[in-house]
Amino acid sequence: MNRFIGRTALVTGAASGIGREVAISFAREGATVVGADTDSDGLCGLCEQIGNRVWARVLDVSSESDWISAIRETETRHGRLDVLVNCAGAEAADGLQDPEHLLLEGWRRGQSVNVEGVALGCKHAIGLMSRNRSGAIINIASVAACVSTPTLAAYGASKAAVIHLTRSVAAHCARAGYGIRCNSVVPGVVVTPMMERYWSRLEREQHLSAAEARQRFLSRIPLGAFQEATDIAAAVLFLASADARQ
Numbered sequence: 001m002n003r004f005i006g007r008t009a010l011v012t013g014a015a016s017g018i019g020r021e022v023a024i025s026f027a028r029e030g031a032t033v034v035g036a037d038t039d040s041d042g043l044c045g046l047c048e049q050i051g052n053r054v055w056a057r058v059l060d061v062s063s064e065s066d067w068i069s070a071i072r073e074t075e076t077r078h079g080r081l082d083v084l085v086n087c088a089g090a091e092a093a094d095g096l097q098d099p100e101h102l103l104l105e106g107w108r109r110g111q112s113v114n115v116e117g118v119a120l121g122c123k124h125a126i127g128l129m130s131r132n133r134s135g136a137i138i139n140i141a142s143v144a145a146c147v148s149t150p151t152l153a154a155y156g157a158s159k160a161a162v163i164h165l166t167r168s169v170a171a172h173c174a175r176a177g178y179g180i181r182c183n184s185v186v187p188g189v190v191v192t193p194m195m196e197r198y199w200s201r202l203e204r205e206q207h208l209s210a211a212e213a214r215q216r217f218l219s220r221i222p223l224g225a226f227q228e229a230t231d232i233a234a235a236v237l238f239l240a241s242a243d244a245r246q
């Protein structure tokens, strides 16, 4: 399928995991991709994989000045922005943190990437998209927003904020008549470098074996299987496509 020929999609977190798969999927369907991340080595790997369909841009989503220049350069190079996928995300702390022992520094780091990064992305993409009276913004939340996260309190709270922010962006754009849609995708458990890091922590801090750490998650999934990054990419591309217009 070639649903995105002539379209430009900016994907944050494109150097790894879900964001990388989303970037590859857009390129496969004809889009010009702006792959953004703080990890320049990972972005090089993405470029090697999808070649001239991607423009790699180092971007720290928590920096407003980075967003301003990235959006300006996107306009200069490609003339338009049709899709923004806010996929960059970070664990809130270096270790497991319950609400009783959370450290403010870790809390703030998680909020600055997961919440402020998404808010800034939406803010600056709306400005460019609204000129064409069309666009789609997809924010990657998490099942951690919907269930209790006693050892990941800050991460869960940040992802709940993403879901609420998404609703505010969607309502604002609708009222303003911009023709911009905004949706969240809420992944379950996907085996990516982020998840591997989390399991390693469980092994270290709760003295579990690698198999036990994985099994703890798997046993809570009714379908008995982890999701694949391709599953999340398929949902993102649907929401970005004309099929999801209303």
Ligand code: NAD
Residues within 6 Å of the ligand: 012, 013, 014, 015, 016, 017, 018, 019, 036, 037, 038, 039, 042, 059, 060, 061, 062, 086, 087, 088, 089, 090, 113, 117, 140, 141, 142, 143, 144, 186, 187, 188, 189, 190, 191, 192, 193, 194, 195
């Ligand atoms: P990942 O660690 O493989 O990829 C995250 C990417 O975000 C990395 O390339 C990293 O460099 C980038 N990043 C981090 N901070 C950044 C910043 N300040 N600016 C720009 N880029 C930054 O993780 P993933 O599992 O692919 O996660 C992707 C998204 O999906 C995240 O928002 C995560 O919270 C969410 N999510 C993941 C899972 C899962 O099970 N893996 C489940 C639910 C939600």
